[in-house]
Amino acid sequence: MKKPFVTKQQVEDIVKDFPTPFYLYDEKGLVDNAKAVYDAFSWNKGFKEYFAVKATPNPVLMEILKSLGCGFDCSSETELMLSQAIGASGADIMFSSNDTPAREYAYADKLGAIINLDDFTHIDFLEETIGKIPETISCRYNPGGVFQMSNGIMDNPGDSKYGMTKDQLFEAYKILRSKGARNFGIHAFLASNTVTNEYYPQLAGQLFELAVELQKETGCKIAFINLSGGVGIPYRPDQEANDIKAIGEGVRRQFENILVPAGMGDVSIFTEMGRFMMGPYGALVTKAIHEKHIYKEYIGVDACAVNLMRPAMYGSYHHITVLGKENEPLDHVYDVTGSLCENNDKFAIDRQLPEIEMGDYLFIHDTGAHGYAMGYNYNGKLKCAELLLKEDGSVQMIRRAETARDYFATFDCLEIADKLNHILESERN
């Protein structure tokens, strides 16, 4: 059973100030979870979680994570700007990008961020761009092949565009060292949304062995190992959630078996989780506004794929609770749709739900990561607000809804901007 973190009554109060649709984030949930992450890795002195900003790029949520010790994993200029704006700099920022534009390297360097090179050719590119090789630097590893766990879950690093081959990696460290680098990191992201406690420990085992080999062969001092993201969440009600404490213990065992005997017990463990940090603590709240009976039964809601793209893009499952009907029988089968002129704009297909009446509020679960952030503006639809349900029960708007004025803002290079402004004013938009 998946339980919403708000009641129907709470949502009825919230909509008096903020109309649906909106994203709602649960401060208590995300704080407790972040503390549990730090507790699970407290055995490692240098542990740091660099929250993957792309998952939920909101400065208020980032500030909460920062207050709990998190840094930020960025991969673009605007993510770096957000991190800078909330006071992160230097080793609080990990710049794990790929296909990186020169100006972004320059900006990351200006902030003193730790730069994580995605490719061998970026050694020269970085040096040409910033005029040096930083003292602290990291490289992203791609072992190729498939990454398989005992439960059959696998992912396919050999097919992914990221990282360097093993040979390139060894060569890269030697070159970086000769150019003045002193502290080295290793980064790898080999499987996504893993709902098993095995992923990080297995990845850690591989990276720790690699680190020992690297340090021996190249003489480079391995300062940190970055397990990156990929720790998943149970989107479906029948899935069992990861146990972060068990994951931390699994990584510790590998650390003690592999790194400690090699005299590398001072290596810091870093993570760059996005989904695990925020996914379950955000929901898209939307209202049923139409019902349609043709060859199937449809419920039309006031949100659409512009607000949450994952189901349309990946066919992702997001659990839906009809607020106030938590205990009613699931005796109806609906497609829950948005209003885009795209037939994949469906939050659920053939979903068993209680009978939905117009005006019911639907709580779309587990949208706190890669939800709002993936939004776009197809069909000229506007993105909704983000709200924070605070620990004291109050609600704070942490991003306003987009307006038509925002949507038209980039026509300010045209004369028609005046006409649009005139229309906006007469429509009081």
Ligand SMILES: *Cc1c(COP(=O)(O)O)cnc(C)c1O
């Ligand atoms: C997307 C991404 C993450 C976060 O991934 P999650 O699956 O949300 O944990 C971390 N690091 C890098 C480099 C990424 O691209």
